[in-house]
Amino acid sequence: VAVQPSALPVIYQLNLLEQWPSLLLGIGFVVTFLFSGNSTQKNGMAVTSLASNMSLVIPVLFSLVFLGGFHTATIQTFLGIFLSFGAIYLFSPKVGSNQSQMAAPLLLIGVFLCYGITNSTFNYLNKEAAPILGGTVPFMLLALIGSMVAGILALLFQLGTKKIQIDVRSVFAAIPLGIPNFFSFFFLLKALDQAENNGAILLPIYNIGVIGGTALVAYVFFKEKLSKNQLVGLLLGILAISFLLLS
Numbered sequence: 001v002a003v004q005p006s007a008l009p010v011i012y013q014l015n016l017l018e019q020w021p022s023l024l025l026g027i028g029f030v031v032t033f034l035f036s037g038n039s040t041q042k043n044g045m046a047v048t049s050l051a052s053n054m055s056l057v058i059p060v061l062f063s064l065v066f067l068g069g070f071h072t073a074t075i076q077t078f079l080g081i082f083l084s085f086g087a088i089y090l091f092s093p094k095v096g097s098n099q100s101q102m103a104a105p106l107l108l109i110g111v112f113l114c115y116g117i118t119n120s121t122f123n124y125l126n127k128e129a130a131p132i133l134g135g136t137v138p139f140m141l142l143a144l145i146g147s148m149v150a151g152i153l154a155l156l157f158q159l160g161t162k163k164i165q166i167d168v169r170s171v172f173a174a175i176p177l178g179i180p181n182f183f184s185f186f187f188l189l190k191a192l193d194q195a196e197n198n199g200a201i202l203l204p205i206y207n208i209g210v211i212g213g214t215a216l217v218a219y220v221f222f223k224e225k226l227s228k229n230q231l232v233g234l235l236l237g238i239l240a241i242s243f244l245l246l247s
Helices: 016-043 045-054 057-066 075-091 105-128 136-160 168-194 199-222 228-246
Strands: none
Touching (some): 016 045, 016 105, 016 136, 045 075, 057 105, 075 199, 105 136, 105 168, 136 168, 168 199, 199 228
């Protein structure tokens, strides 16, 4: 029995090449991870984590200026955003004095820009492209295809230059790491849908939740005590979320 084109899911009726923005987003994720990994090796985890966390300023400004968030923003919105940056800064790992001079500042700039641009892009595409593609899952699958192509090319390049060797244990370890990441991205996009793609409100809440949740897990399971700065950051984070939810 012949299946009419109109009966197929929307994604199967589209030319894959016409969806290059979603594919490029997936490639952007891989580039971002490469910048982050290399910067961690060169500059250290603390300063790289701070750069990635503070890159939140880019998607927040993008959402306010280009996605209509500014027109619906209130005083509580701007106060919550301001407090969220303070909370994220205080929660970020402390940068030691021996890291005052960065070994690779361009990598650090790349981390900041890549995280900011990819977060802005998926906020925009979730609003503009996902409905055309048929929903969140088809949109994510296209981004995943882009990530797979970029990841395979990067892997082949590093294998060809003998910079890495494939370890079976690393392959199996990547599976339980990748599945939660996939669903975290999925639920983030669904949350953006519920927030009418207002990333200026949702993304600060998301970032504070991730950082605060990580600190809580470290405290419960690894007995890591919160520093004074982190305790202040926790209070600021609670205030920031309260203002953003009330805006």
